[in-house]
Amino acid sequence: MKLAKRMDIIPFQPIRIIVEEATRREKQGEKIIHLEIGRPDFDTPCHIKEAAMNAISEGKVHYTSNYGIPELRDVIAEKFKQDNGLVFDPSDEIIVTIGATEGIFLTMMALLDPEDEVIILTPSFPCYAQCAKMAQAIPVFVPLKQENDFEPVIADCIEKITSKTKMIVINTPHNPTGAVYSETILKELAQIAIDNDLFVLSDEIYEKNIYDGYKHFSIASLPGMHERTITLNGFSKSHCMTGWRLGYLASCRELIAGLIRIHQYVTVCATSFAQYGAVAALKGSQEDVEKMTGEFNRRRIMMVERLLDMPGLSVFKPKGAFYIFINVENLGMSSQDLSTYLLDEASIAVVPWGDMHIRISYANSYENLEKAMDNMEAALKKLDVNFL
Numbered sequence: 375m376k377l378a379k380r381m382d383i384i385p386f387q388p389i390r391i392i393v394e395e396a397t398r399r400e401k402q403g404e405k406i407i408h409l410e411i412g413r414p415d416f417d418t419p420c421h422i423k424e425a426a427m428n429a430i431s432e433g434k435v436h437y438t439s440n441y442g443i444p445e446l447r448d449v450i451a452e453k454f455k456q457d458n459g460l461v462f463d464p465s466d467e468i469i470v471t472i473g474a475t476e477g478i479f480l481t482m483m484a485l486l487d488p489e490d491e492v493i494i495l496t497p498s499f500p501c502y503a504q505c506a507k508m509a510q511a512i513p514v515f516v517p518l519k520q521e522n523d524f525e526p527v528i529a530d531c532i533e534k535i536t537s538k539t540k541m542i543v544i545n546t547p548h549n550p551t552g553a554v555y556s557e558t559i560l561k562e563l564a565q566i567a568i569d570n571d572l573f574v575l576s577d578e579i580y581e582k583n584i585y586d587g588y589k590h591f592s593i594a595s596l597p598g599m600h601e602r603t604i605t606l607n608g609f610s611k612s613h614c615m616t617g618w619r620l621g622y623l624a625s626c627r628e629l630i631a632g633l634i635r636i637h638q639y640v641t642v643c644a645t646s647f648a649q650y651g652a653v654a655a656l657k658g659s660q661e662d663v664e665k666m667t668g669e670f671n672r673r674r675i676m677m678v679e680r681l682l683d684m685p686g687l688s689v690f691k692p693k694g695a696f697y698i699f700i701n702v703e704n705l706g707m708s709s710q711d712l713s714t715y716l717l718d719e720a721s722i723a724v725v726p727w728g729d730m731h732i733r734i735s736y737a738n739s740y741e742n743l744e745k746a747m748d749n750m751e752a753a754l755k756k757l758d759v760n761f762l
Contacts, residue, residue, distance in 0.1 A: 383507055387500050389725045392713065396723040407746040409734045410723040412549065412697065414614040416669075419655070419662040422613060426651030434646055440638045442470025442622070443649045449656040450622050457581075458592040460605065462624045469630060469637055470644045470652075474579045474608035474621035476637070479505045481575050481604045481623070484632035486511040486540060493534055493542040495526050497550050497699070497727055499577070502543045514539070520690050520701065524553035528562045535566070541573040542566070544593060547580035550725070550733040551699040552692020554588045564596045567603075573629075574603040579621070580695040582612040582663055585671045588693045594625075601626045604633070611696075612663055613655045618648045670696050673736040673743055680747040681734075684754055696737045703730040705757065719756065720749035 389410055396406045429435075441447060447464035454460040462468055471477045478501050486492065488510035494502050496515040503513040514534050518524040531542070544563060546555040555563075567574050574593060581590050594603035608621030623633070677698055681689045688701035702712050709726035716722050725733040736743055 380508065384504055388727075389500075392717075392723050392725055396717065399717070405721060406717070407722045407742050407749070408738060409736070409743075409746055410725045412611070412695075412735055412737060413616050414611065414666065414696070414737045415739055416614045416662075416666050418614050418618070418651075419658075421658045422615070422651045422655045425654035426618075426647045429647035429650035434650060436646060438643045438646050438649065440634055440643055441466070441468065442644060443646070443653075445653050446470055446622075446649045446656075449653055450624070453656050454605070454624060458578075458605070459595040460592055460600070460624070463627065466627045467630050468622060468624045469634055470649060471608075471621040471623060471637065472641050472644055473610065473619040474577065474606050474623075475501050476641065477604075477606045477608075477621050477623040478502060478575065478577070479508070479640070480633045480636045481573075481606070482506050482509040482511065482541075483636045485573050485604075485629070489538060490540040491536060491538040493531060493539060493572075495531075495543065495545070497731065498543070499545060499549050502545075502575075502577075511540070512538070518548075518551065518553070520688065523693075524548060524551040524690065524699070525555055525559050526563065528559075528566070531563070531566055535570050539570060539572060541575060543575045543577070545577040547584055547590065547694025549580065549695055550697050550727055550731075551690060552695045552697050553690075554584055554590065554693040557589075557591045560591050560593045561596060564593055564599050568598045572602065574599065575606065576603055577606045579606065579608050579611055581607060583667055583670060583696055584694040585667075585674060586693060590694075601628070604629060609652055609655055614666065615651070615655070618645075618651065620644055620648055620652050669740075670736065673738075673740055674698075676740070677734070677736050677743060677747065680751070684751055686754065686757075696735060698734045698736065699727070700732050700734065701730055702732055705754070707757075716750060716753060720746070720753040722746045722749055 392410045447468045451464040482505040486509040490511040491514045492506045494513050506513045516530050576593050594605045604625045606623045609615040678691050686704040690699050709732050713726040727733050
């Protein structure tokens with residue numbers, strides 16, 4: 375009995391390996407501070423939960439349209455119009471998905487042929503490359519550099535374009551670095567897409583988590599981009615609904631006509647009563663969203679200040695999302711070894727990213743983050759390196 379050959383190239387996500395190990399240790403009685411997972415520690419706002427519970431009480435528990443309930447598609451269309459300057463027909467240009475990750479999968483499966491190349495700006499959310507591989511396409515990585523605030527260098531992108539290139543993936547605000555792409559950069563990326571007739575997958579899941587006056591721009595709003603862009607978003611990060619598994623995507627009806635056919639065979643529809651909660655999330659007050667972003671910012675400031683005081687770390691101050699991306703090369707150990715060391719010596723779980731970076735999430739309580747920084751600082755002081 376053997377798995378399909380495709381499974382030889384589909385690994386477990388590193389973050390899930392860390393989560394499982396941290397959970398195992400917790401079951402043995404250790405107290406682990408979770409800095410690895412991108413899960414807001416706040417509860418889902420009450421009016422959202424009440425709307426979902428009311429839907430259950432009212433018997434709204436059956437299959438919905440493959441596209442999602444009309445009420446939700448209507449408010450998503452209004453959200454796109456008001457927040458992003460994008461106009462979509464809610465009847466056939468919006469799909470409610472099982473989290474934003476399903477949206478990535480649908481996009482890759484519907485638009486990519488075997489051997490097509492996909493430009494992925496890296497470091498990146500691992501799902502992009504792995505979903506491309508599942509579609510038998512080829513991920514082509516363009517490195518993002520800290521000296522450029524982790525925004526893409528346009529010449530580097532152009533250099534990777536070949537006759538096989540079919541798509542470019544854009545994620546802003548960015549996971550794992552916390553970069554926020556400027557309108558100027560997005561215009562240049564848009565021109566690359568137009569000049570080379572490329573699809574664009576624009577993952578905007580962290581749209582509401584932006585700091586220091588930076589602004590979010592949707593690349594689909596630029597001239598010539600509406601018909602080639604799939605805009606992806608969701609409720610997990612903005613409204614603390616990670617376990618609800620609700621995302622959404624939008625594009626022109628010609629592209630959506632392909633994506634919906636994958637969706638109907640993979641999941642049929644998103645959970646019915648959860649969708650009614652999502653209607654309340656978008657129609658109701660956004661005060662909770664603003665408060666959460668304010669609290670994330672407070673944590674961000676403290677964490678960056680503490681990390682900058684720790685020798686051997688090169689810290690990028692994030693402009694968005696809720697992660698801090700750290701170059702640990704000067705510590706003289708790999709990111710994997712450091713993450714294991716911090717789990718052993720500091721009881722904190724962080725994510726190794728590549729060979730020389732770790733990602734820390736500040737989606738945890740302020741008090742836990744202060745304790746984590748104390749533990750991390752003490753653990754790093756134990757290392758026998760010549761700069762300490």
